[in-house]
Amino acid sequence: MPTRERWAFLAAGTVLLVVLPVLNALPAESPLRIGDFTLNLFGKFLAYAVLALGIDLIWGYAGVLSLGHGVFFGLGAYAMGMHLMLEIGTQGVYRNALPDFMVWNQVTELPLFWRPFHSGAFTLLAVVAVPAVVAFVFGALAFRSRIRGVYFSIITQALALSAWLMFNRNSLNLGGTNGLSGFKTIFGFALSEPGTQRGLYMATVLCLGGAYLLCRGITGSPAGRVLLAIRDSETRVLFSGYSPAAFKLFVFVVSASLAGVAGALYVPQVGIITPAKIGVLPSIEMIVWVAVGGRGTLLGAVVGAVGVSWLQSVLTTSYPDLWLLVLGGLFIAVVLFFPDGLVGGARRLLGRLEAMRRGALRGRPDTTAMKDAAIERAPR
Numbered sequence: 001m002p003t004r005e006r007w008a009f010l011a012a013g014t015v016l017l018v019v020l021p022v023l024n025a026l027p028a029e030s031p032l033r034i035g036d037f038t039l040n041l042f043g044k045f046l047a048y049a050v051l052a053l054g055i056d057l058i059w060g061y062a063g064v065l066s067l068g069h070g071v072f073f074g075l076g077a078y079a080m081g082m083h084l085m086l087e088i089g090t091q092g093v094y095r096n097a098l099p100d101f102m103v104w105n106q107v108t109e110l111p112l113f114w115r116p117f118h119s120g121a122f123t124l125l126a127v128v129a130v131p132a133v134v135a136f137v138f139g140a141l142a143f144r145s146r147i148r149g150v151y152f153s154i155i156t157q158a159l160a161l162s163a164w165l166m167f168n169r170n171s172l173n174l175g176g177t178n179g180l181s182g183f184k185t186i187f188g189f190a191l192s193e194p195g196t197q198r199g200l201y202m203a204t205v206l207c208l209g210g211a212y213l214l215c216r217g218i219t220g221s222p223a224g225r226v227l228l229a230i231r232d233s234e235t236r237v238l239f240s241g242y243s244p245a246a247f248k249l250f251v252f253v254v255s256a257s258l259a260g261v262a263g264a265l266y267v268p269q270v271g272i273i274t275p276a277k278i279g280v281l282p283s284i285e286m287i288v289w290v291a292v293g294g295r296g297t298l299l300g301a302v303v304g305a306v307g308v309s310w311l312q313s314v315l316t317t318s319y320p321d322l323w324l325l326v327l328g329g330l331f332i333a334v335v336l337f338f339p340d341g342l343v344g345g346a347r348r349l350l351g352r353l354e355a356m357r358r359g360a361l362r363g364r365p366d367t368t369a370m371k372d373a374a375i376e377r378a379p380r
Helices: 003-024 036-061 069-088 100-104 112-118 120-144 150-167 194-219 222-232 234-239 244-270 280-293 299-318 320-337 341-363 367-377
Strands: none
Touching: 003 036, 003 194, 036 069, 036 194, 036 222, 036 244, 036 280, 036 299, 069 112, 069 120, 069 150, 069 244, 069 280, 112 120, 120 150, 120 244, 150 280, 194 222, 194 244, 222 234, 222 244, 234 244, 280 299, 280 320, 280 341, 299 320, 299 341
């Protein structure tokens, strides 16, 4: 990591991990205090940024456009949500009680696949492993069949639609259209306490930093250069003796795991997960985040996820009917006028200004030689 980037990373980490939580912990009457709602909202945006980094890794560097990452986000979110639902049933007189929606559906015994989620350690493992396994199976079938380009995008979109339909069914025992909600605690800490929400925010910041370093390490390695080659010309990479399918499968699994982590961070901060976060529309919104921020930059994924989510929060509060129109217009504008996104466009502009500056310096006349020539031409 270059020195400038390292210092920027440390500065951003200090602000997010230290300054904002400290401002949130100030007394309520302090003018510098950041409210609990604001910090919680920003924590949700940073969870989205973890997801966006994974999408940028697979799309921005490997050139594989996935329109089904909402599925992996949902798998991680439901894994965490199941544990939080079971924590409700282990408190007080309700110990070992079934979740409410199961009682309403006349389920008399906890389903077998729910039982391991009593364990917090198993839940944390499942948050990463379940999306990774699904991505591995799906990606192995797709990439080894040499499905790529728009065809891969279509089948990932079909995956998102299929998962949405499946999770909406009450027979799956995952809450149906209402999803999972009503969480009380996380690992024994009350979610209603500001300190718990502050801790979740800080955990999100740490995960975002770890995700950035992981993606930066991958893209800066020899494997990252192969990914760029695959993006530019997969056929040439294949004829050079490399296996594009293996590299694409690797980053697809990593990307899915990051999406699962993002989903697990999202659930306790928002307090609900429904099939609506798994479908086609959320998956497309995730692509818009990366496109607006600038794909192939990593930083752009973070900027796009936070910026677009903040814009959505503002517009849906005041003008809820306009958000989808704004989202579509934003995506069209980026594709037509700013294909490099905000960060990519800014880097290109700075590069041009730097080139102009260097060119001006190289073309500047030598003032010493001009003075000598003037002296020679002067009458004696």
